[in-house]
Amino acid sequence: MRIVIIGAGMSGLACAQALEQMGHEVALFDKGRGPGGRMSTRRVALDEAQISFDHGAQFFTAREEAFRAQVEQWRKDGLVACWPAARDDAWVGTPGMNAPIAHMASVHNARFASHAMGLVREGADWRVLLHDGSRHGPYDAAVLALPAEQAAAFLGTYDLTMAACAIAARSQPCWTAMMAFAERLPIAADVLRPSGPVGWAARNSAKPGRSATEAWVVQASPAWSTEHLEDDAAQVAEFLADWLAGQAGGAPLPLPVRLHLSAHRWRYAVAQRSPKGALWNANLRLGACGDWLLGPRIELAWLSGTKLAGLIGG
C-alpha cells in the first residue's frame, strides 16, 4: 500500500519504519522546521560557539524487549548514549535529543515545513492538503501521528469513535526555559528534581556529546505551566532564570554572565495514560498512533507507532 503519515515524531517514524519493513511505501509530512517533534533540540548561535538545548524530552528509558533492541541499534550507530546523571537506565540522543528522529526521518524520506491542513477522501483514496496549497496523493491508507488534540480535528470528519477517543485525551502543557552562561554555575548536581513551580532542571551541557558552554534547561511543572499558559515568553524565561539563580544561592555573587535566555511553550507536552495502544479503522484505512494512546514517554510513542503498523499490515 501507499500510506501517508501526518506527523514525523517518534510514533510516526516508528510506524513508517515497521510499514516499510513490511514492503509498504510511506510518505511522511511534518509541520516542524526540522526533525524532533517533542524530542526537539534547539540550536542557538553565540559569538564564539553554537549551543544546543534539549527543550522537549530530557531522556528516555527502554523497558520492552523490542524497544531495547531498537535502542541498542541506535547506540551502535552513535545516535544515543547513557546519561546516568538522570537515572541508571537513562538514554539521551547524541549530539542532541533529536538524533534518532533525524536519522529515521532521513531514512524514511520525511518532509518538514509541511503543515497538513486537510485530509481528504476521494473514492477509496486519501489525499493530503498542505499549507502551501499543494495536494499530495493518492494514498491507500492514512495515519495521524499527532498529539490527541491535533489528531481530533482530522478524525472528526471520518470516524466519530476515534475522534471521541482523541477529544477525551487531555495533554498537560510545559513551559521550558533555555539558558547559557559564560562560566559554570555554582550548582554541584547536573539534575535537579524540585517541587513547586519547577518540575525538572538539568545542566544540558553535562549530557554526552554536547558543547562545553554552560547550558541549562529548566521545565516548569504541569500545574504552573497550566496556570501561566498564556503568559509572555520573556517573562516566563526570567521567572525560571530567577529560580535557577536561587538554586545557586549561598554562592558568591554575582552569577556568571548570562549568554542566552529564551522560553518555549509546549501546549501539548504530557499525554495521559491509555491502554488503547493505537487506533485503526480497516474499512476507511485510517489510523492514529502517538503517546496519547499508551502514555507520556518516548518508548510508548515508539510502541504505539509499531503497534499501528502491525494492525495495518500484519
Ligand SMILES: Cc1cc2nc3c(=O)[nH]c(=O)nc-3n(C[C@H](O)[C@H](O)[C@H](O)COP(=O)(O)OP(=O)(O)OC[C@H]3O[C@@H](n4cnc5c(N)ncnc54)[C@H](O)[C@@H]3O)c2cc1C
Ligand atoms: C517538555 C517535555 C518533556 C518530556 N520529557 C520526557 C522525558 O524525559 N522522557 C520521555 O520518555 N518522554 C518525555 N516527553 C514525552 C515525549 O517527548 C513524547 O512522549 C514523544 O516524543 C511523543 O512522540 P509522538 O510521535 O507521539 O508525538 P510528537 O513528538 O509530538 O510528534 C508529532 C509531530 O506531528 C507534527 N505535527 C503536528 N501537527 C501537524 C500537522 N497539522 N501537519 C504536519 N505535522 C504536524 C509535529 O510537528 C510533531 O513533529 C516529554 C515531552 C515534553 C514536551
